[in-house]
Amino acid sequence: MAIHSRNKALICKVFPSSLRPVAVRWFDGLEECSIRSFEELIRAFGVRFVTCSRVPRPLDSLLSMVMREGETLKTYFDRYWETFNEIDGDFEDVDTRTFKVELPTKHDLRKSLTMKPARSMHQFMDCIDEHKWVEEDQTQGKGWAKAFPKKKDHQSGSYNQNQPRRDFIN
Structure with missing residues (x-):
């Protein structure tokens, strides 16, 4: 929209294409001829969607x-x-x-x-x-x-993760 910033009528026409679904519903719900200028549109939009503005937090x-x-x-x-x-x-x-x-x-x-x-x-x-x-x-x-707990070596009675269990070897 910055390209067409001098042409206010064109900005008003292009503006809806930059909106997300909730804002589009709001825009579509505006009464016909209720907004007379782009500045009024900006004010109305700001009033409706003020929660989207960033408020700095205190230190x-x-x-x-x-x-x-x-x-x-x-x-x-x-x-x-x-x-x-x-x-x-x-x-x-x-x-x-x-x-x-x-x-x-x-x-x-x-x-x-x-x-x-x-x-x-x-x-x-x-x-x-x-x-x-x-x-x-x-x-x-x-x-x-x-995931890989240590296994008990039944012959020695100790736990050893690296050695195979001997009770399954023939």
Whole structure:
């Protein structure tokens, strides 16, 4: 529509093709000749669909975040950055500190960030990524151990995953 921004009548004709089904139903339900200009159409659309507009979140919504019990680092990281990106302003110096503080005190990433604080956003993101990979690897390892439990060697009475069970060998 930016191409035809000078031709208001054309914009009014093209506008419906940019709408999704709910907005099309609203547009089709407008009374004939109830909108006299594109500016009125914009206002009416804004009033009807104001919930779709982005409202910046306050900084305290970030400060009150906590890593939930049983939550993975990846899930917490995604939730944290989604909230961080919804805050207006430049708070890069705050993000590394609040992220670390909201981790459980025994979390390896918190220990790592305490012992060697990140000097840049890039370094901070790299550190988080490394810990996410380790956590995912450990989770996959636990899943593998559950899928392939150790088998008991009935002759020796011990558990050994790598040796075949001897009670089935002739």
